[in-house]
Amino acid sequence: MIAVVVVAILATIAYPSYQEHLRASRRADAQGVLLQAAQFMERHYSDNLRYDSGPGGTPVALPAALTESPVDGAPKFYDIALHTVTATAFVLRATPKNGQAGDGYLEYTNSGGKRWDRDNSGGVGADEQCWAKGC
Numbered sequence: 837m838i839a840v841v842v843v844a845i846l847a848t849i850a851y852p853s854y855q856e857h858l859r860a861s862r863r864a865d866a867q868g869v870l871l872q873a874a875q876f877m878e879r880h881y882s883d884n885l886r887y888d889s890g891p892g893g894t895p896v897a898l899p900a901a902l903t904e905s906p907v908d909g910a911p912k913f914y915d916i917a918l919h920t921v922t923a924t925a926f927v928l929r930a931t932p933k934n935g936q937a938g939d940g941y942l943e944y945t946n947s948g949g950k951r952w953d954r955d956n957s958g959g960v961g962a963d964e965q966c967w968a969k970g971c
Contacts, residue, residue, distance in 0.1 A: 858935075862913045862914070862935075862936050863942070863967070865906045866914040866942055868905075869904075869905040869906070869914070870928050870930055870942060870943075871944065872907075874928060874944055874946070876898060877926050877946065880896055886923040887946065888922055889923075896921060897918075898916065898917070903916050903917065904916060905930060911935070912933065912934065914930040914933065914942075915931045917931070919943065925947075926946045927944070927945050927946075928944045928945075929941055939954075940952055940955060941953050
């Protein structure tokens with residue numbers, strides 16, 4: 837009986853830690869996809885000298901492979917999209933969904949800026965100017 841109680845106590849401590857580890861891993865994967873999408877945008881800029889459109893004025897769009905995270909496998913935990921795009925700047929946003937819902941969105945800008953709106957407030961505080969907790 838004592839062994840069952842000890843296992844139950846360990847499980848109640850370990851499970852939340854495990855869940856946080858999963859959320860952090862999914863967030864890291866989304867960060868990687870955001871960087872891949874940013875590389876796509878930089879290649880697009882090199883070819884067209886602008887971020888917002890290509891030859892003939894066609895609007896830029898991310899490749900289908902870079903619109904969700906993780907790229908391979910299912911289920912998907914983030915939608916990746918161009919949040920804003922102009923001729924000289926862009927902001928990519930990873931919006932959480934499914935098991936990651938409520939984690940706050942991630943953003944990456946053409947100037948290398950990283951933001952994580954942890955509480956989905958719509959504003960990014962000074963302590964949220966990066967992708968890691970405690971920075």
